[in-house]
Amino acid sequence: MTKRIDVEFQSEGFTIRGWLYVGDESRKSPAVVLAGGWCYVREIVMPTYAQAFAEAGINALVFDYRNLGVSDGDKPQHLDPWQQIRDYENAISFLERHELCDPDRLGVWGISYSGGHALILAATDPRVKSIVSQIPVIDGYENMRRAHGTMEYRALWDLILEDRKLRYEKPGERLYLPHATEDSASEVSSWPFPETVRTFMSIKNSTAPLYQNKSTVESVDLLLNYDVGPFVKRIYNTPTLMIVAEGDDLTLWDLEIGAFNQIPCTNKKLEVLPHTSHMTLYSDQSKVEKAAGFARDWFVQTLKP
Structure with missing residues (x-):
């Protein structure tokens, strides 16, 4: 070593x-x-x-x-x-x-x-x-469109707009969403792939305890312009x-x-x-x-x- x-x-x-x-x-x-x-x-x-x-x-x-x-x-x-x-x-x-x-x-x-x-x-x-x-x-835009598909992409945008409203009305507050999820049809996440949440939670449990399966919704808002x-x-x-x-x-x-x-x-x-x-x-x-x-x-x- x-x-x-x-x-x-x-x-x-x-x-x-x-x-x-x-x-x-x-x-x-x-x-x-x-x-x-x-x-x-x-x-x-x-x-x-x-x-x-x-x-x-x-x-x-x-x-x-x-x-x-x-x-x-x-x-x-x-x-x-x-x-x-x-x-x-x-x-x-x-x-x-x-x-x-x-x-x-x-x-x-x-x-x-x-x-x-x-x-x-x-x-x-x-x-x-x-x-x-x-x-x-x-x-980021093309990636999110293709990763989420039409219906999930609509739900993602609903959440982004809800977050923009919150940040305007209550500066300093913000919404969060999972990095990834097992069930993308019922839970909006940044990267809607079950293998992603499984892999990273396994890494969290073995070697990376400070990893958190979440980010601000604004993070995805920024990704869309990347x-x-x-x-x-x-x-x-x-x-x-x-x-x-x-x-x-x-x-x-x-x-x-x-x-x-x-x-x-x-x-x-x-x-x-x-x-x-x-x-x-x-x-x-x-x-x-x-x-x-x-x-x-x-x-x-x-x-x-």
């Missing part, structure tokens, strides 16, 4: 807490920032990736966004993608100044919602020299690996492949994991380790530890 140390940094007035997996204590090494998807806390699969990177000589910082897990925040379980991207940016600023990190060899890894964030960071932050985007959310499309066209020279699960109908592998094809950078690679679903990249350790190997090899190739 490599050395793991507790760290914290500031992001827009909030204390963000995480773990730094040390690649080499004797010199400045490359470093990669990792953060999670919808409602994730740092214990959810990310330590497997961070450990693989550190064993290859690459520092790896895993952190909880504001409002989640052990980090501070003013809106519990609230997921604002642009705040999360700023937390990533401030994690990069923290690593730039760390004595064990080479500020000229910094990378970003993201999965699901943060897989989209990684693509945006590749387009908007020149400090990022390489990224891995795994099963990313591409277009789209990496305008950003992937701006990834000209940031090496990009996208890892996609074959047939993924949660974050929609056709949208992921379409986004990959729009990246103009010539140093890009697409890995499609066969016989793999979105959720088996959390529940099946062999698949997690295979994806971690792809990501590790990409960062070794591009950040050169």
Whole structure:
């Protein structure tokens, strides 16, 4: 096991807490920032990736966004993608100044919602020299329309409008909904897939007790306006690996492949994991380790530890 140390940094007035997996204590090494998807806390699969990177000589910082897990925040379980991207940016600023990190060899890894964030960071932050985007959310609007279907999508919008009314009439109050549910016909959730709630509740019970199966309704309101499309066209020279699960109908592998094809950078690679679903990249350790190997090899190739 490599050395793991507790760290914290500031992001827009909030204390963000995480773990730094040390690649080499004797010199400045490359470093990669990792953060999670919808409602994730740092214990959810990310330590497997961070450990693989550190064993290859690459520092790896895993952190909880504001409002989640052990980090501070003013809106519990609230997921604002642009705040999360700023937390990533401030994690990069923290690593730039760390004595064990080479500020000229910094990378970003993201999965699901943060897989989209990684693509945006590749387009908007020149400090990022390489990224891995795994099963990313591409277009929140299209994703929600297709994931919920017509009747459930109507119910979702009814809840969003109810929340908007509440936030106007009683500032500071907000509605919540489950991350996922067993019965999407009778309970509105953000991601209406029974395998999602089963997988994450299993992870909660085994390794991630701070995970909560809920977010603010406003989080979904914000997701509906999230789209990496305008950003992937701006990834000209940031090496990009996208890892996609074959047939993924949660974050929609056709949208992921379409986004990959729009990246103009010539140093890009697409890995499609066969016989793999979105959720088996959390529940099946062999698949997690295979994806971690792809990501590790990409960062070794591009950040050169």
